[in-house]
Amino acid sequence: MEAYQYECASADFEELARVVSDLFPEQTRFVERPAADGTPALSIQWVAMRFGSTAKRFEMEVRFAPPALARYRATPPRARGRSFAILRAYVEAMLGSLEEQYAEGKAVPREVTIELADEFA
Numbered sequence: 001m002e003a004y005q006y007e008c009a010s011a012d013f014e015e016l017a018r019v020v021s022d023l024f025p026e027q028t029r030f031v032e033r034p035a036a037d038g039t040p041a042l043s044i045q046w047v048a049m050r051f052g053s054t055a056k057r058f059e060m061e062v063r064f065a066p067p068a069l070a071r072y073r074a075t076p077p078r079a080r081g082r083s084f085a086i087l088r089a090y091v092e093a094m095l096g097s098l099e100e101q102y103a104e105g106k107a108v109p110r111e112v113t114i115e116l117a118d119e120f121a
Contacts, residue, residue, distance in 0.1 A: 003026035003027065004017075004021045004024075004026065004027070004028050004029075004030065005027070005028070005029040005030065006018075006030050007029060007030065007031045007032065008030060008031070008032040008042075009032050010032060012072070012073055013030075013032040013042055014030070014032075015080075016042055016062075016084075016087060017030035017032075017042060017044075019084045019087055019088055020044070020087060020088055020091045023088075023091055023092060023095060024044065024046045025046055025047070025048060027046070027047065028044060028045065028046040029043075029044070029045040029046070030042060030043070030044055031043040031045065035061060035063050035113075039063045039064065039065070039066065040063070040064045040066065040069050041061050041062060041063045041064065042061070042062045042064075043059060043060075043061050043062075044059065044060040044061075044062065044091075045057065045058070045059045046058055050099070050102070051098065051099075051102045051108040052102070052108075056110060057110065058098075058110050058111070058112075059110065059111045059112075060091070060094060060111075060112050060113075060114065061111070061112070061113045061114070062087070062090075062091070062113075062114045062116065063113060063114065063115050063116065064116050064120060065115070065116065065117035065118070065120070067117075067118075068116060068117050068118060068119075068120045068121045069120075069121070071121040072120065072121035075121060082121075083120055083121045086116070086119055086120050087116065087120065090114050090116065091114065094112055094114055098112070
């Protein structure tokens with residue numbers, strides 16, 4: 001059985017999910033679905049105890065600006081490393097920000113959003 005759940009209709013979204021999956025605990029769900037405004041998005045849903053004494057559900061939505069996603073999809077697979085590195089850096093930075101908020105005694109939001117545009121592709 002795989003430790004992570006991938007519910008992605010397209011292979012490229014599953015590929016993006018796999019790029020960041022090791023940053024999350026096992027049993028994390030990666031779901032390809034449009035954001036509320038229709039923007040293509042990858043929803044990352046996980047349960048964590050790292051922000052308190054009880055397990056809580058968290059969701060990170062990574063939204064991709066349509067022109068940037070189109071450029072990414074047009075990029076040959078062997079040339080996607082830069083996009084992978086940028087996605088991973090943004091996700092790591094968001095997780096670091098949540099950890100800082102918790103360390104400072106601030107409330108940690110259960111839902112966060114990352115918007116990727118021209119920097120992505």
